[in-house]
Amino acid sequence: MSYSGHVELKSSKITDAGNGVFASKDFAPGDIIISLPRPLVAELENQHLASSCSWCFSHKVAGPTDLPTDSLDIKACTGCRKIKYCSRQCQTKHWKLDHKYDCKVLSDPQRPPLPYGVRATIKLLKRLQLGDAEVRKVLDFQPKIEHLRKYEPSILEDSALMAMGAWKFAGEPRGTNVDLAQTLFLNVMCNTLDLSNALSNMTLGAGFDPILCSINHSCQPNTMLIFNNPHTMVRAIRPISRGEEIFIQYRDPSNPFTVRQAELEEKYFFKCNCSKCEKGSTLQEDTFKKPSENLSSEWCRCADELIARHASTGVDVSRYQIGSSLADRRVSALQAEAFRLSGTHGSGIMESEKALRICLESDMWTLTRQPVPYLLGSFFDNHIGQGPDGLEKALHVGLVKYFILNPALAPQPFDNSRIIDTITLAKVAISWSRSASESSIVQLRQKGCDVGIFIYGLLNEAWAAVPLSFGRNSQFGQAVEMIWKQINEDGQLHDVKMEMVKRTWPVIKAYAETINVLDCL
Numbered sequence: 344m345s346y347s348g349h350v351e352l353k354s355s356k357i358t359d360a361g362n363g364v365f366a367s368k369d370f371a372p373g374d375i376i377i378s379l380p381r382p383l384v385a386e387l388e389n390q391h392l393a394s395s396c397s398w399c400f401s402h403k404v405a406g407p408t409d410l411p412t413d414s415l416d417i418k419a420c421t422g423c424r425k426i427k428y429c430s431r432q433c434q435t436k437h438w439k440l441d442h443k444y445d446c447k448v449l450s451d452p453q454r455p456p457l458p459y460g461v462r463a464t465i466k467l468l469k470r471l472q473l474g475d476a477e478v479r480k481v482l483d484f485q486p487k488i489e490h491l492r493k494y495e496p497s498i499l500e501d502s503a504l505m506a507m508g509a510w511k512f513a514g515e516p517r518g519t520n521v522d523l524a525q526t527l528f529l530n531v532m533c534n535t536l537d538l539s540n541a542l543s544n545m546t547l548g549a550g551f552d553p554i555l556c557s558i559n560h561s562c563q564p565n566t567m568l569i570f571n572n573p574h575t576m577v578r579a580i581r582p583i584s585r586g587e588e589i590f591i592q593y594r595d596p597s598n599p600f601t602v603r604q605a606e607l608e609e610k611y612f613f614k615c616n617c618s619k620c621e622k623g624s625t626l627q628e629d630t631f632k633k634p635s636e637n638l639s640s641e642w643c644r645c646a647d648e649l650i651a652r653h654a655s656t657g658v659d660v661s662r663y664q665i666g667s668s669l670a671d672r673r674v675s676a677l678q679a680e681a682f683r684l685s686g687t688h689g690s691g692i693m694e695s696e697k698a699l700r701i702c703l704e705s706d707m708w709t710l711t712r713q714p715v716p717y718l719l720g721s722f723f724d725n726h727i728g729q730g731p732d733g734l735e736k737a738l739h740v741g742l743v744k745y746f747i748l749n750p751a752l753a754p755q756p757f758d759n760s761r762i763i764d765t766i767t768l769a770k771v772a773i774s775w776s777r778s779a780s781e782s783s784i785v786q787l788r789q790k791g792c793d794v795g796i797f798i799y800g801l802l803n804e805a806w807a808a809v810p811l812s813f814g815r816n817s818q819f820g821q822a823v824e825m826i827w828k829q830i831n832e833d834g835q836l837h838d839v840k841m842e843m844v845k846r847t848w849p850v851i852k853a854y855a856e857t858i859n860v861l862d863c864l
């Protein structure tokens with residue numbers, strides 16, 4: 344079946360995966376495979392409604408790692424006073440496509456905020472009633488009702504209540520019923536994509552689209568999904584031949600096998616059968632620095648305490664188990680504790696330091712084994728706002744992330760997560776160089792890291808990589824250009840500076856390789 348210009352939908356070769364999306368021509372890394380003006384469903388989570396544009400997801404709250412967002416002026420819809428926009432154009436587009444169907448429902452000041460799945464279902468029901476062919480395609484997905492009935496009956500019950508609410512709020516549209524509402528609700532919620540804004544680098548809401556959501560998951564994906572306010576693209580990250588299946592990642596593929604499996608089961612209700620998971624716990628993601636038997640006696644004692652604590656508090660540590668011997672159970676307990684403290688997507692300063700000590704002082708973890716990369720990410724973010732001392736720590740951990748972690752975890756320099764990291768590190772290095780004393784700057788240079796050259800190289804790399812990821816005309820691309828132009832005022836000397844970058848890069852890399860992360864804690 345022809346699905347769009349460059350892809351087609353047919354049965355996946357992955358066991359139990361149903362249909363998948365296949366390339367109908369060859370693609371090179373960076374090529375755009377799918378480009379959509381906006382997913383069929385794109386809803387902000389409630390906590391972001393007040394500070395983000397509901398059409399383009401521009402986000403007002405500036406976090407420490409944010410790129411400049413100008414003076415974004417978010418104004419509320421005069422009808423409901425809940426949905427907000429950064430411009431009249433965004434408001435008009437959103438009204439025509441979407442908001443005209445739920446503005447009245449949201450306008451009741453007494454009503455508590457509606458979950459985004461309910462908001463989406465109200466609008467889908469109304470569009471379905473009007474004969475919208477795109478919405479019909481949502482019904483082609485498997486609602487996973489049987490799976491939920493067997494394994495997650497409470498989720499199924501909740502979905503029935505949500506669907507009933509959505510159907511009533513939609514005004515019980517003729518030609519629809521509660522069962523149909525539940526199918527729409529579940530099909531969207533079991534297949535959502537995380538929607539984000541590169542400028543604030545966080546998940547702002549959830550999306551669903553019949554084309555994008557037909558792409559299966561692999562823990563070794565060949566494409567990346569770029570959400571670009573509100574344009575969405577699927578781009579190749581490795582060469583793809585005609586006839587090959589296209590995969591994205593629904594969840595982080597750098598986790599150990601059992602953690603990946605559990606996360607996908609929990610959020611999407613399936614057992615991943617991708618080519619990487621077929622190899623089980625045998626790959627680099629599951630390799631510790633040393634065999635479990637080599638854990639020091641001091642850390643064995645600590646692990647024994649954790650085993651007792653996990654048992655007495657009833658914490659489910661099954662996804663962190665690496666084996667049944669006592670030595671394996673001890674390392675599993677350390678792993679469970681490190682993941683618990685990492686919170687997977689961000690943790691406080693105290694928690695991330697404690698978890699890093701477990702992993703690195705026990706000497707069982709390599710720097711690229713999770714949750715160390717998550718923890719270093721949190722450590723980096725948490726220290727940016729902590730004055731010159733915090734900035735210096737962030738700069739050092741950033742050097743380790745840049746030279747050691749990122750090339751191992753995301754081999755393409757234009758990978759969207761990597762390019763955001765590169766530009767954020769450049770910003771940290773700029774802030775540090777402005778706040779540090781002259782002697783600190785000289786000292787760092789003497790150790791091998793000339794911060795001026797480092798900043799120049801990072802910005803040049805980000806600027807060169809943007810066309811293969813977000814695009815130069817995107818909000819992100821424009822923000823990168825702004826910083827790049829500030830640093831590169833005398834454009835004529837570019838070649839000379841790049842020659843210095845080329846010569847100095849291996850020296851900075853060698854310095855990064857000497858950094859002991861534990862010294863930064």
Ligand SMILES: C[S@@+](CC[C@H](N)C(=O)[O-])C[C@H]1O[C@@H](n2cnc3c(N)ncnc32)[C@H](O)[C@@H]1O
Pocket residue numbers: 355357358359360361362363483484485533534556557558559560561611612613614615616617
């Ligand atoms: C977003 S949909 C993808 C389209 C789906 N294959 C279909 O035919 O409708 C996600 C569902 O596809 C299946 N799936 C995706 N990736 C998979 C994988 N790696 N292994 C097994 N099933 C997978 C699961 O049933 C999952 O819930």
